[in-house]
Amino acid sequence: MAFTVSDIQSFTRILASHPEWRAEVRRAVLTDDLLALPAIMRDLGQAQRELTTAQARTEKRLEELAAAEARTDARLAELAAAQARTEKHLEELAAAEARTDARLAELAAAQARTEACVAELAQAQKRSEALLATLNRRQDEMLGDILEARYARRAFSYFGRWLRRIRVALPGELASVMEQTLESRLSPDELHDLLQIDLLISGRPRAAEMGSDGEIWLAIEVSAVVDQGDVTRARQRAALLGKAGYRAIAAVAGQSLTEGAAALLQGTPTVQILDGRSQGWEEAFAALGHHN
DSSP states (O other): OOOOHHHHHHHHHHHHHOGGGHHHHHHHHSOHHHHHHHHHHHHHHHHHHHHHHHHHHHHHHHHHHHHHHHHHHHHHHHHHHHHHHHHHHHHHHHHHHHHHHHHHHHHHHHHHHHHHHHHHHHHHHHHHHHHHHHHHHHHHHHHHHHHHHHHHHTHHHHHTTTEEEEEEEOHHHHHHHHHHHHHHHSOHHHHHHHTTOSEEEEEEEOTTTOSOOOOEEEEEEEOSEEOHHHHHHHHHHHHHHHHTTOOEEEEEEESEEOHHHHHHHTTSOOEEEETTEEEOHHHHHHHHHHHO
């Protein structure tokens, strides 16, 4: 039977009166796919909303990443600038180090020249000191020679208080006068040493100083400054005269004494003539008298 418009209108009114029948009608009229379409559309809407939200998050994240990349680029630019400044500073330091090395080389060369100059000055100082020592030694020798001549020339003035019949005997005269006695009693070396004596004075003691009238000899070593060597040589040469059979007294003469010579002379029978003044005669005469 045919389904008229009025029938459709009546069916529509019935569905309006009974809305619960609509689902049944739809299931009867529509296919499963069409029935599922609302749910699909709802799901699509939900998915779209989720995609929109995800897209928003993605865009926000992209914006954040873009901002981070911009910051990274800025930081890289800063690091590049800092690296450039560091490299420039390193170049400046390298240049400064090169200048320092050059300066140090100059200073080392100057130091070497200074040390060479100091060494030359030290050598010159040594030569000057050696020359000065030589000059001082020669001056002392010359002064000693002058003093020897003075003591020989003015023997009576220096020794007359203690001796009489004073006679100055030069080493050459000593050898000729005493040649036989000296050569028979002294070895060649001893005789040679004795003949090196600076000054020999012979005389007889005055009665007030010594009860004997026999001849004595003064073995005198003369120096501007009397040192230990002078004292030792005077004693050795007086001893050689004694060994040869002559009564002899050791004596030193000069202008002053070294500390060592003064210490060596303490308590010994050695006559000292210093700057024209003499001492030690009593002890020397006493020792000589006791020895004889």
